[in-house]
Amino acid sequence: MQPNILVINPGSTSDDIGYYRGQTPVFEVTVRYSQTDLEPYDGKNVTEQLPLRKKIILDYLIDHQVPLKEINAVIGRGGFIRSVEGGVYGVNDQMVSDLETGRYGGIHACNLGGILAREIAQYAKCPSFIANPVVIDELQPLARYSGMPENPRISIFHALSQKRVARLIAEKQGQKYEQVNCIVCHGGGGISVGAHCKGKVIDVSNGYEGEGPMTPQRSGTVPCAGLVSMCFSGKYTQKDIRLKMRGKGGLAAYTGTYDAKELEEFIQTGKKRPGSLIRCTRQQAKEALDAMIYQMAKEIGAMAVVLKGKVDFIALTGGLMFSKYIPPQIAGQVGWIAPIYVFPGSEEKDALRDAARRALENPSIVKHYS
Incomplete structure (x- = not known):
């Protein structure tokens, strides 16, 4: 039996959300935020948006009659953690702390992916993951040169x-x-x-x-x-x-x-x-x-x-x-x-869903963040 997976992909001006019973989508929605919606959060830590975005996700689960107890895993888009190799990571206390504080310099909405996954997974009593975060670093040596040794080019991307x-x-x-x-x-x-x-x-x-x-x-x-x-x-x-x-x-x-x-x-x-x-x-x-x-x-x-x-x-x-x-x-x-x-659009929801499925089927692939 294939698992039921909630996917959360926060962006700077939108949330891409999907819930899947096996391969069947129960709902897939892109919630778009207007400039007026986000104006109160200008210059603030992105975690200030957490209640707004979490309520929308929970409301969609309620509207589609999805009981939290049936969710097998929640996976979010990876945010600004330390530079890591690609793969699936379990969300832990250290990761949440780094995402909340912007320890590695990022205050983008993608930081909310891991935090939202963890919080909703705690309600559902299931695992939470991220996969292939924005800080994957595979740059060749020459690409790191910026002209200022104190300020090298770094890898942050989709x-x-x-x-x-x-x-x-x-x-x-x-x-x-x-x-x-x-x-x-x-x-x-x-x-x-x-x-x-x-x-x-x-x-x-x-x-x-x-x-x-x-x-x-x-x-x-x-x-x-x-x-x-x-x-x-x-x-x-x-x-x-x-x-x-x-x-x-x-x-x-x-x-x-x-x-x-x-x-x-x-x-x-x-x-x-x-x-x-x-x-x-x-x-x-x-x-x-x-x-x-x-x-x-x-x-x-x-x-x-x-x-x-x-x-x-x-x-x-x-x-x-x-x-x-x-x-x-x-x-x-x-x-x-x-x-x-x-x-x-993007294939990110499918990529996240497949990563969570692989993690549930083979827990040995899940990497530990520290």
Whole structure:
């Protein structure tokens, strides 16, 4: 008999939740949070959002008449723990402490994955897990150089999503993930672009803050001298600068909103939704969106150089790829490099469900976090 598994995948602006009786989904839902919903939490520890997100999950279980006692495992998206190798980890006290305190520098909503899994699993009296957290580190030595020895490049990216999609495409081509070279671009509230070489992500843009393309709410790479001047101008606090880098940067800074779908609607029709935060013209909105796409394509091109031009395919995944505009624009700029595959959303729920199932079937694969 196959196990019943609850999957929790928190993102910066959404929660992806699924409950499965064996292979049968009881419900799969993406809860999206508006800029207004999250405004009270700006600059605060992400754990402040815990009651909001936990209530939504428990309400869905109640609405679908899922008794807690029937759940065999709860698995959450891995957050900012110490750098680890890939795999499935049991959630323990040390992990929860590191996630809650942001000990390893991260205050992203993905930290809530392990915490929510642990709390709900305690109600259900079942195991809780995470799998392939964002801090998987497979960088080649040259990729760590930043120009400042005190400030090396580090690996933080959408590891679960990128590896799942790369593996699926390789299998469709009759190959193993460990046999191919590919580039995966995950586009959501954050954007990361990775160079996958024979099963290892040897270089990747740190989509969390300060690297790669600008995103709907993050600045990405910015001119260093200008940033230093801003930091010492006396006009901004450290909190202000952090919010410009992550939360109120990117499209939000240029247009007023980080809702790419709303922005596209405005560009197409000129009409704003009731209560819209858009504060620019249609032309300005289009130029900002095109600039983000331009930067995504440029980063994909850079990863092609990392792989020395030997690229079997390029994968575009994440919530931004539901757009009818963004994927074709990217493909128009990088399609000459390799075939393009578009996976809107992500395969993260399936990846997490399968990881929990494997952990229950073979507990010896579960790794201990310390």
